[in-house]
Amino acid sequence: MMAVTKSQPTDFADLYEVWMRIRNKMNIMENLPRDFGIDEQLKLSEIHTIQAIGSTKENNNRIIADILGITPSAVSQMVAKLTRRDLVKKVRGLRNDKEVSLELTEKGRTAFKCHEKTHADVYKRIAAGVGTLKKEELEVISRIFSAMESVYDQQIRDLSANKNVSETERSD
DSSP states (O other): OOOOOOOOOOSHHHHHHHHHHHHHHHHHHHTSOEEOSSSSEEOHHHHHHHHHHHTOSSOOHHHHHHHHTSOHHHHHHHHHHHHHTTSEEEEEOSSOSSOEEEEEOHHHHHHHHHHHHHHHHHHHHHHHHHOOOOHHHHHHHHHHHHHHHHHHHHHHHHHHHHHHHHHHHHHO
């Protein structure tokens, strides 16, 4: 893939176009399995679930879903997959007998540690490309990300509500 040379964004529409290009590249990366120090390769959705579980002591599917910005059902499916692959285990009774917490297996911890190193390298490379940011600059970036997340959350709610209406109309 060839890098696109673009001028600096001059307005919010240009900035959003850059974001969409980055998001598309991240989507491509999502499906490219890679090595995280274990005997099999993992996709980003798998290693990020492992990351969320490994970095959150008291957790469950709902907590992990909130961290990842996905549904508890999606987490449940991913946890089942990671459990079958001996990367994650379910543990009952840490808080109460009904609740299931998630822990990494030894193999899962190995992948987690390798991913931590990968993230540290990515952070370092991005920070080197950006340079030192002033507090005000970080606040602006944070505001942009918060607004984008809020808009996407609302779009998900709207699309989900429309899907439910469509499904109801079809069943009549």
